[in-house]
Amino acid sequence: MLRKNTSRSSPAFLALKLLILWIVIAPTPTSAAYYLTKVENHPVKISIRMTLQSSIHVHKLAPRGVEWGLASQVSRPRCNGKPLKQNAEGEWVSPAGCKEIYWTVDLPDIVNNDYLASTQQSIHLPKPGWSLLSEPSSLLRVKGDKSASFIKSADPSIRLIGAKKLTGDTWKIPSESSAPEFFVINTSNVNRVQLNGLDVNYISDNTDLVERLQLNDMHAKVLGALSDILKLKSKLENRRESVLVVWIGIDKRLRGINGAAGHRSFVANYIIDDDPNESINRYRAMMVIAHEQFHQLVDMTRTRNNSLPNWVSESLAQYYALHVLAKIAGSPETQRIKSEFIKPDADYKLGLLELDRKNQAGDRSLYHLFYEQGATFWQAIDETLRESKEFPDGLDSVINDLLSMDFPKNGSLPPDFIGKIRHADEKRLDDILNKYIGT
Numbered sequence: 001m002l003r004k005n006t007s008r009s010s011p012a013f014l015a016l017k018l019l020i021l022w023i024v025i026a027p028t029p030t031s032a033a034y035y036l037t038k039v040e041n042h043p044v045k046i047s048i049r050m051t052l053q054s055s056i057h058v059h060k061l062a063p064r065g066v067e068w069g070l071a072s073q074v075s076r077p078r079c080n081g082k083p084l085k086q087n088a089e090g091e092w093v094s095p096a097g098c099k100e101i102y103w104t105v106d107l108p109d110i111v112n113n114d115y116l117a118s119t120q121q122s123i124h125l126p127k128p129g130w131s132l133l134s135e136p137s138s139l140l141r142v143k144g145d146k147s148a149s150f151i152k153s154a155d156p157s158i159r160l161i162g163a164k165k166l167t168g169d170t171w172k173i174p175s176e177s178s179a180p181e182f183f184v185i186n187t188s189n190v191n192r193v194q195l196n197g198l199d200v201n202y203i204s205d206n207t208d209l210v211e212r213l214q215l216n217d218m219h220a221k222v223l224g225a226l227s228d229i230l231k232l233k234s235k236l237e238n239r240r241e242s243v244l245v246v247w248i249g250i251d252k253r254l255r256g257i258n259g260a261a262g263h264r265s266f267v268a269n270y271i272i273d274d275d276p277n278e279s280i281n282r283y284r285a286m287m288v289i290a291h292e293q294f295h296q297l298v299d300m301t302r303t304r305n306n307s308l309p310n311w312v313s314e315s316l317a318q319y320y321a322l323h324v325l326a327k328i329a330g331s332p333e334t335q336r337i338k339s340e341f342i343k344p345d346a347d348y349k350l351g352l353l354e355l356d357r358k359n360q361a362g363d364r365s366l367y368h369l370f371y372e373q374g375a376t377f378w379q380a381i382d383e384t385l386r387e388s389k390e391f392p393d394g395l396d397s398v399i400n401d402l403l404s405m406d407f408p409k410n411g412s413l414p415p416d417f418i419g420k421i422r423h424a425d426e427k428r429l430d431d432i433l434n435k436y437i438g439t
């Protein structure tokens with residue numbers, strides 16, 4: 001009987017069951033694509049459409065910055081006109097069969113020069129008349145989907161500028177394992193130059209002031225010095241790379257030394273100050289760009305290894321920022337800035353590995369020690385190596401070896417690296433490793 005054939009044990013039923021199981025546990029689908037569909041001026045908001053390549057599954061969606069503690073700027077996401085169910089703060093669910101998701105991003109007007117780049121928020125700057133789109137706070141991603149994708153403007157009146165161009169007018173959205181990206185909407189003022197084998201695009205909120213403060217020149221010098229140390233040209237070979245630098249002024253009362261490094265873009269605050277005696281502010285801006293630029297060049301060239309532990313990434317970026325600052329513009333002001341971070345006499349309570357573990361567990365209160373204790377550690381290593389016969393160029397002579405190595409899971413330095421530098425002065429290096437890194 002037909003009825004008997006459809007019993008629970010029939011092959012057809014099993015196949016169906018397996019299919020259902022496959023649908024539920026299928027690996028997450030491939031990338032989404034993003035389209036800017038509308039930019040409104042009052043209030044300033046942009047609309048975004050995301051297409052999902054595989055739509056048969058239920059997906060969890062969130063802007064990836066939420067996990068890092070950033071505020072989500074995704075507003076009213078919907079599919080087929082229906083609002084998506086919200087799971088948690090900054091997390092939604094798209095139903096099975098949903099192929100396109102729409103949402104808006106409200107862009108707060110920044111009128112008092114009080115935007116801190118480290119907040120990584122999308123904003124509108126009424127004065128120059130352009131907007132910053134921050135991918136980690138404003139673009140939904142399918143959770144678990146690690147692939148890179150692209151964004152493009154779907155409206156000829158919206159001009160989108162990113163860091164890495166794919167084809168035509170599409171810009172790369174980095175994969176989940178890469179740093180975030182920033183985009184500028186509707187500026188007509190892009191300064192394009194070729195530096196050290198890189199295409200660099202500069203955008204600023206105040207072209208005259210940025211010119212007067214010589215910020216682009218400073219960036220070019222920093223990029224030159226870091227490219228030399230990191231042997232950028234030979235590592236890139238013929239690969240074409242580009243960088244987007246976005247300058248946003250901040251009121252001097254906020255004293256914001258602030259930046260946000262993206263995959264190929266970065267946003268840097270500079271202190272708005274016309275007082276020529278306050279040249280220290282320019283050097284502070286220079287330190288920030290050097291720090292962010294270091295992250296970016298490492299990301300660009302360290303393509304075959306696991307990611308650096310947080311403490312290593314931040315402490316090296318900070319040490320090299322101070323290092324190139326002294327190299328390019330050595331002065332009492334740069335010495336003063338250096339002494340704010342390098343503190344060989346400080347009594348550090350916790351080792352860098354312990355700090356890294358605390359940070360990973362969500363305690364950000366000691367993060368600043370990666371810049372201080374961490375940079376002081378590298379300074380001690382640099383000095384020791386410089387004083388040896390084997391490494392007269394100090395840390396510069398081993399940094400590229402270090403950056404070509406995989407790091408152990410526990411966040412410590414690779415044993416091969418330690419083995420190499422110990423030749424310089426075993427006792428002194430062991431003391432430094434014990435004092436700053438710990439276990």
Ligand SMILES: [Zn+2]
Pocket residue numbers: 291295313314317
């Ligand atoms: Zn950093």
